[in-house]
């Protein structure tokens with residue numbers, strides 16, 4: 535079952551069987567799918583390319599995010615892990631089993647844990663980033679823009695939900711697929727890295743193009759209306775992708791900021807509608823900016839309340855700065871006072887946090903009317919290397 539494409543077998547799509555296809559034991563073996571061809575089906579997202587997938591990729595429904603700590607100071611061992619992880623991610627994103635599969639030798643634990651055996655790839659993407667501590671631990675030179683984030687007023691960061699040496703962002707339309715991806719990468723890391731914290735997310739709180747209906751966050755507002763559209767190559771090149779400024783291994787990569795932001799939903803739910811809308815600066819049902827009628831009407835910042843979230847976050851209030859948002863809602867049970875532990879797992883990509891997230895968050899932390907209803911409780915900043923070409927692995931140029 536090792537080279538079996540589950541998606542092709544299950545859907546019957548792409549039945550142009552490649553050379554070497556064979557039948558046996560009632561099962562059909564297909565050649566591994568060509569990522570580009572498979573992507574046309576809309577269910578597989580190509581792993582290889584100039585940028586890592588999972589950044590300027592249509593936002594999937596589910597997130598499983600994981601931060602790992604290294605248990606070694608050896609760059610060679612970490613490079614070996616990244617090689618193994620890359621091979622596993624290539625297979626998982628093509629709906630193939632990890633390694634020798636979920637049903638290999640009866641006398642050994644299977645390479646793949648097996649819970650996605652009957653599932654398709656569900657547009658799985660796996661994106662990797664390195665935190666500032668990664669470079670300290672391995673005695674490697676960190677890229678200039680990758681610095682610990684400054685402290686912001688009002689935050690209450692839990693170290694157990696913050697930081698880490700390496701992160702993995704797994705996104706797909708099926709939570710079993712995202713959990714499987716992180717679980718199997720965690721297994722492969724044994725002896726080299728251990729899971730530090732993880733976060734699941736749902737109901738994408740960011741849209742990536744106008745052709746999609748804008749999703750709503752847990753406050754009930756459309757979130758992602760004025761995001762950078764993933765087909766806007768100029769804006770991506772200007773605000774998201776690292777260019778010639780280096781280092782070379784970051785070319786085509788991006789810096790990711792993650793923030794676990796808890797929402798005080800009990801207070802929010804007791805807040806009158808008009809006050810909720812004044813807080814955001816947009817209407818709740820339509821998502822229209824104040825001064826406009828429809829969702830995509832232009833934002834004229836002077837028509838918005840001075841401390842409203844959108845006014846303060848808009849590029850016109852921030853010297854034209856933009857970030858690519860890719861966050862998800864989360865709901866992780868409740869606290870001892872019976873309040874939901876829920877909110878937004880905020881993810882933003884940018885060319886440099888110093889000109890992206892940091893000044894934006896400084897302004898929001900100081901003045902945003904939304905602060906009454908939220909608190910930042912977890913944080914991370916990550917250098918996500920450029921895309922992987924066939925035969926290479928995540929961050930290879932960093933180790934050579």
Ligand SMILES: C=CC1=C(C)c2cc3[nH]c(cc4nc(cc5[nH]c(cc1n2)c(C)c5CCC(=O)O)C(CCC(=O)O)=C4C)c(C)c3C=C
Nearest residue numbers: 755756757758759760795833844847848849878894895908
């Ligand atoms: C530092 C950056 C940002 C943080 C942190 C943040 C948290 C946060 N946002 C919402 C809800 C909405 N945000 C919206 C727009 C918006 N937010 C940011 C940045 C941060 N948000 C930007 C750059 C923008 C776009 C502003 C613009 O150009 O108009 C919106 C409106 C819809 C939209 O355009 O996406 C909502 C709603 C919450 C609830 C939250 C923390 C929990």
Ligand SMILES: [Fe+2]
Nearest residue numbers: 757843844847
């Ligand atoms: Fe926002």
